[in-house]
Amino acid sequence: MFDEMSDSIDAVVVGTPDHTHAIISINAMKLGKHVYCEKPLTHSVWESRQMTEIARQYKVATQMGNQGNSGEGIRQVVSGYGTAPLAR
Numbered sequence: 283m284f285d286e287m288s289d290s291i292d293a294v295v296v297g298t299p300d301h302t303h304a305i306i307s308i309n310a311m312k313l314g315k316h317v318y319c320e321k322p323l324t325h326s327v328w329e330s331r332q333m334t335e336i337a338r339q340y341k342v343a344t345q346m347g348n349q350g351n352s353g354e355g356i357r358q359v360v361s362g363y364g365t366a367p368l369a370r
Contacts, residue, residue, distance in 0.1 A: 288313055296320060297349075304329040307344070311336045316343045 293316040296306050304324045307317045311333070323346045324330045337344045 288315075292316060293318065301325065304333060307333060308336055311340050311342050311344070314340055314342060318345050318347065321346055321348050 294306075294310040296303050296310070296317060296319040298306060300322055303319050303322065307319050307323075310317050317337075324333065333344070
């Protein structure tokens with residue numbers, strides 16, 4: 283897929299099964315694509331160091347995050363804490 287779309291995309295969002303995050307991210311960075319990766323980023327320190335080196339080498343931006351905490355339900359819970367007194 284990367285080979286076919288390489289010229290039409292600037293970045294990749296990796297939200298695949300956890301054990302594939304590092305290899306997909308590395309392949310994208312080697313094509314010069316910026317990467318947003320869901321956590322966990324890697325399964326080992328070695329994978330993490332490899333990704334860091336490749337990101338530097340190819341001068342791409344990378345970010346790791348967790349979209350699970352950005353849903354409407356979380357916002358409602360958090361907003362409730364600002365208006366309701368907390369139990370002691």
